[in-house]
Amino acid sequence: MFSDPVAKEILGALSAERVRRTVETITENIPTRLAGSENGRRMAEFTARVLTEVGAAGRVVNLPGLVSFPGEGRLKLDGEIFTGSTLGQSAPSIPGGTAGRLVDVGPGDARALAEAARRLGQEDLTGCLLLSDLASHPPRQEKLRLAQAAGAVGCVMMNFGPDDGTAIPFGSVKAAWGNPEAGNYAAEVPSIPAIGLSRRDGTALRVQLASNAPEGRIEAEVENDWREIQITLGEIASGQASEFVLVGGHQDSWFGPQATDNAAGTACILEIARVFAPHSDRLLRGLVFGCWQGHETGTMIGSSWIADQEWDRLSRGAVAYLQIDEPGCVGTTRWDVSSNAELRAFHEEIEDELLDGRARIWRKAAKMGDASFLGLGIPMIAAQGGFTDEEIAKAGSRGWWHHSVHNTIDKLDWDEVALHLRLYAGYLWRLCTVPILPYRFAPAAAALTEAIDTLPDAPMGIDTRRLGQAAWHLAGLLGRVDARLAAVGKSAAVADNRAAKINDLVRHIARELVPLSTTVAGRYGQDPYGYSPLAAPIPAIAGLAELEAIAEGEPRLLALTRLRRARNRVADAVSEAAFFAELLLGELD
Incomplete structure (x- = not known):
């Protein structure tokens, strides 16, 4: 998979030592990087300068944010x-x-x-x-x-x-x-x-x-006050297409050095930009880098602002979002990946090659961290070393030092950082160079049909039967789509104009399916952080099975109105995905 000389050169050029030096610079010279503070501004200027130096055209963007001190x-x-x-x-x-x-x-x-x-x-x-x-x-x-x-x-x-x-x-x-x-x-x-x-x-x-x-x-x-905060953007354009992969992580922090959270993640982003920039001529898709602020004291202000401000470009051209947050923590023994089902087969193939047999665990992408792009339908990968269940029970999922003044540079394992860099670069190399987008839709369709099949038949008159029939029809189409995409992906060459048509339709399907499995608010809103219904397979209709258990009267009537409308949103998304799947099958035949 990584036999290409340029891929080998990129993977070989990655330097955990450079990341270490960058983390030292950040934690010693710019600690306590609160959004809206002087050190928050200095951090944004630092990352913009480094991105520009390595060839990724860094720039600082100022925006308003409701932040906290x-x-x-x-x-x-x-x-x-x-x-x-x-x-x-x-x-x-x-x-x-x-x-x-x-x-x-x-x-x-x-x-x-x-x-x-x-x-x-x-x-x-x-x-x-x-x-x-x-x-x-x-x-x-x-x-x-x-x-x-x-x-x-x-x-x-x-x-x-x-x-x-x-x-x-x-x-x-x-x-x-x-x-x-x-x-x-x-x-x-x-x-x-x-x-x-x-x-x-x-x-x-x-x-x-x-x-x-x-x-x-x-x-x-x-x-708590509205302040001017800063985010940093950078870009390596491919010169061949308007498509791009978004790579992001927050650069603000709590009090103290906050080495793992997220000086290390920011340093990894800068290192990835350095090794990819000399090879922009080999990329079929560009790389856009985002170092966010307002993550800690504002709850994802920077990334959500970009989702709104750059809506048109993201909707048309973003093919995936790689989130880098807290890489390389000491004591982690497995690889934890949170991704949309559409990308799972893709990243697991890379992990098979680069993880050297390390244990790993997968979870459905959740609206956590700076996952501000799920409503747009952009599939994401968030991956980092993780603790076992026994270790989590003792120390928490991120280590006992997480979100405290004890988050110092000794909490980083540099061999682990090197592994993270290789995985991140591996994901990005493949996403930026395969002619046909490596999405697979059957797993998402299976989760959709399974969730709908478990719903009661017509609770309070809401039609779940036709919804289930439409979901099964879509699943059949997407099974055929996956088989044809796999065959086309293995072909020696795909004409550029044909690849562009195929990828456009693939993105359209993802734009419908991804919000279904990850949002209540849908395409144009942002759900509250950690919102309980998001744990459901189809969050928008999470309460449908319990509708009749709600107390009679106004509480049930209010829920009934909301869930009937949510059912219709799901039905429309399923119908639209089927429409684009049929168009895609016509293009693939």
């Missing part, structure tokens, strides 16, 4: 003071602190909140402070959104890691993905304070809360 956070309970951090985008506490009964809600998901309310003999958690565990899903942002909707007056979130761990967690709790708008501000921008405590303190609190819910008070110091 949190300070210390405290919990006062029974005469004791627990000191931690105020979480980003938290509302400030009222003068003297925000008071309420402190209740342990475990993971902080909807079910746990309902159980806690029942224990208290209440309909909801109005007036309560909620203690939740960052080691468990959902993410911080969804924990707070659910708590706020349940009437809570504040949140306390205990860190992951060993039970005696003293690391204080940083993190944003704003569910609104990117900059908010009027329609989602009230529900998705925090109106209650939230603080983070160490695992040790949280564990001690859970013991206290096992038998009662004492009155507590939290103090949260924070400044």
Whole structure:
């Protein structure tokens, strides 16, 4: 697969030592890279300069962002003071602190909140402070959104890691993905304070809360404001086509050096640009690089802004998004990949060759990190070394140091960084040089039909039967499409004009299918970060199976209206995908 002399040259030129030197420069000279701060600006200027030096035409783009500058956070309970951090985008506490009964809600998901309310003999958690565990899903942002909707007056979130761990967690709790708008501000921008405590303190609190819910008070110091923030863009144009692969990762950070998160990822992006730039004449597709900001203290502002601002170009020409975040952490023993099913066979073939038998795990692409392009229908790959389930249980999925001041350069393994570089370059070389896009649609179609087949027949009059018939028709078409694409991909040569027609239709199918499996909001919106329905195979109709279990009256009627419309959106996407599949089969025959 990588026998081409240029491919060998690219893989051979990658240097983990150069990445190490870049990480040292960033962490020593530009620590605490908060979006909207002076160091945030300096970081963007640094990456733009390096991208330009290596031949990738770097430039800084200024944009507005609702960002956060949190300070210390405290919990006062029974005469004791627990000191931690105020979480980003938290509302400030009222003068003297925000008071309420402190209740342990475990993971902080909807079910746990309902159980806690029942224990208290209440309909909801109005007036309560909620203690939740960052080691468990959902993410911080969804924990707070659910708590706020349940009437809570504040949140306390205990860190992951060993039970005696003293690391204080940083993190944003704003569910609104990117900059908010009027329609989602009230529900998705925090109106209650939230603080983070160490695992040790949280564990001690859970013991206290096992038998009662004492009155507590939290103090949260924070400044949330609209600021000018910076992102950095770079590009290596192919000169042969308007298609391109987007490579991105955030360059802002929390307090301290934040070596793994994400100085290392930024350094890897710069290194990849360096080795690809001299070979732009061999690329059938270009590379566009994005170093985002507003990831940490604003919840994906930079990447979502680009999704909106560069909509036309992304919609027409982006064929994939490679997200690079926290590569090369010490202690990782397996390869973790989150991707859309359309790209799974493609990247696993590369991993078979370059991973040397290392264990790996695959998950469906999730709207996490800077996954701001799923609504556009751009399939993505997010891959990095990962911990085993046993290691995660002890230290959290990213290491106990994640989102703390302990995220220092000693948390990077340079042999692991070298492996990451090879995998990333391998993905990109193939994506940029194969004449026919390497998507395979049958796995996505199978997941679609399986999910629809499990739905009840016509719940509350919503037609699931015809939806299922349409999905099975599409699955049949896409099975034939995959077989023909595989055959064409193996042919010695494909005329440029024919390849362009085939790829255009392939992209059209992906533009319909990718949002179906990854979004509720669909093509033109952004779902809240960590939104619980996104875990479903078809998120937009996630509540259809439970519709009749919703309390009668207005709650059920509201859900019925939403789900009927969501069903129709799914039906339209299936129909459109089938239309383009039939056109593609005509082109492939």
